[in-house]
Amino acid sequence: MSLLTSPEGFRSGFVSLLGRPNVGKSTLLNQLVGTKLAIVSNKPQTTRNRIAGIRTEKDCQFIFLDTPGIHKAREQMNRFMVGQAFGALADADIAVVLLDAEQAFGGGDAFVVERVREAGIPFIGVLNKIDRLRPDALSRAWEKFLAVVEGSVEQIAISALHTSGIHSLLDALRSHLPEGPVYYPEDTVTDRGMKFQISELIREQIYAATHEELPYATAVLIESIEDKGKDHPIVISALIVVESDSQKGIMIGRKGEMMKKIGVNSRREIEKMLGQKVFLDLRAGVVKDWRKHPDALRRFGYAGEEMEPSEDPLAD
Ligand SMILES: Nc1nc2c(ncn2[C@@H]2O[C@H](COP(=O)(O)OP(=O)(O)OP(=O)(O)O)[C@@H](O)[C@H]2O)c(=O)[nH]1
Ligand SMILES: [Mg+2]
Known part of the structure; x- marks a missing residue:
């Protein structure tokens, strides 16, 4: 018998944040939970382990999984990092695939999207760092972004750094959360010690x-x-x-x-x-x-x- 409680109508699920290195996954995790849980730097490959950030609301609970950026992994260390990201994908009820509006999208972004599609997990495409672009450049980036995240259930533009679009993202995620138990006590914000x-x-x-x-x-x-x-x-x-x-x-x-x-x-x-x-x-x-x-x-x-x-x- 499960020890987890499942109040009537409660929704909960695992939301994996995926993308190439440096697109802003950890910055977004911290904003979604409202506290600093994951470290951030301007260098790629900062995050090495999967980190859960938990947000509990009255009727739902999100378990966000921050992951290392998916990259070409030759060394053992990098294979571990990418393995952490794929593991989080396997555990996800829904994925958030982040792209960096400031960077040209490439094979790396397409690869991440392809893996998520193959896994058959619904995903939301998120275009991050929109604060870095002027309106005309942003609308060009948005068109390209839509092509890369084809098959996503929603597409949202955000600035994780300046918190714009975070509420739209939460609203979208809320509507896609399955019914489920309270996985963690209300005051728990992370699985990390x-x-x-x-x-x-x-x-x-x-x-x-x-x-x-x-x-x-x-x-x-x-x-x-x-x-x-x-x-x-x-x-x-x-x-x-x-x-x-x-x-x-x-x-x-x-x-x-x-x-x-x-x-x-x-x-x-x-x-x-x-x-x-x-x-x-x-x-x-x-x-x-x-x-x-x-x-x-x-x-x-x-x-x-x-x-x-x-x-x-x-x-x-
Ligand atoms: N201007 C701007 N910078 C951002 C935004 N989101 C993140 N950044 C910056 O982008 C850099 C990378 O952010 P991280 O959150 O560490 O990115 P990450 O995807 O977790 O990176 P890895 O852990 O290396 O995969 C940092 O310098 C952040 O401050 C944003 O919305 N706007
Ligand atoms: Mg990170």
Whole structure:
């Protein structure tokens, strides 16, 4: 017997947010739930794991699944990321396929739409970042967008950053939610624990502060969290793992400046999330070529749902 309650007429479902890297899926997740759950950066391939964001209303519950951007995945790490996205597609009652209005649509967008169509899951096509275009460019982009998302049940233009169109999207999603149980208690907003969220906030600051290969070669391991009560700061020890000694040098920076900057900014974000003072003990360490080693990938939370060998995205 199910432990989940199903009030008469209640609607609920899993809504997967899918698209190429950097189209704004995580920004949208945060807006849909009304709180910051997923990290955001201007670099592609920021999100590495599927993250559920839960929005509970009087008569319905949405479980939004933020996913890594779907891209050409050669390395084990990337295969895990794309596997997370395909896994979220398989679990979806309805999908939201995001396209970036500012970018020319390409094989990557078409590939995502094709996979969603193949899965037989109804989807809403969403054109994001419309704040970046003038009206004439926007109407040209809209026409092209309609062609790419052919077969979608609705098409909506939004700016996730400036929250325009979010309510239209929610209205559309609400009308497509199936009847279902209350999956999560009303006050639950995510399936992710505190350790994961803290490591992600640190990773977000690494993405903001570092460039080229370095952010991608980084993982964050939370070693301990000590809560000594209300009048004391929470003491968090975290390790930034990179792949080589030279990367470690850059991560620490001249006179430790880089680590200091990442530490100060991370602490501020963690304090905002926890609503409590934090002492952050941040160090850098090397695990040689960790992205190539299954054990290291598992230890850092990047294993368990790789894409199938037959799933070979055409996108970059
Ligand atoms: N101007 C503008 N920028 C946006 C909008 N939505 C997202 N962005 C920016 O686009 C960049 C990527 O946003 P993310 O939310 O990290 O994108 P993502 O799809 O989750 O990216 P991955 O996790 O790498 O797949 C960030 O710099 C955002 O601030 C929007 O509506 N307008
Ligand atoms: Mg993301």
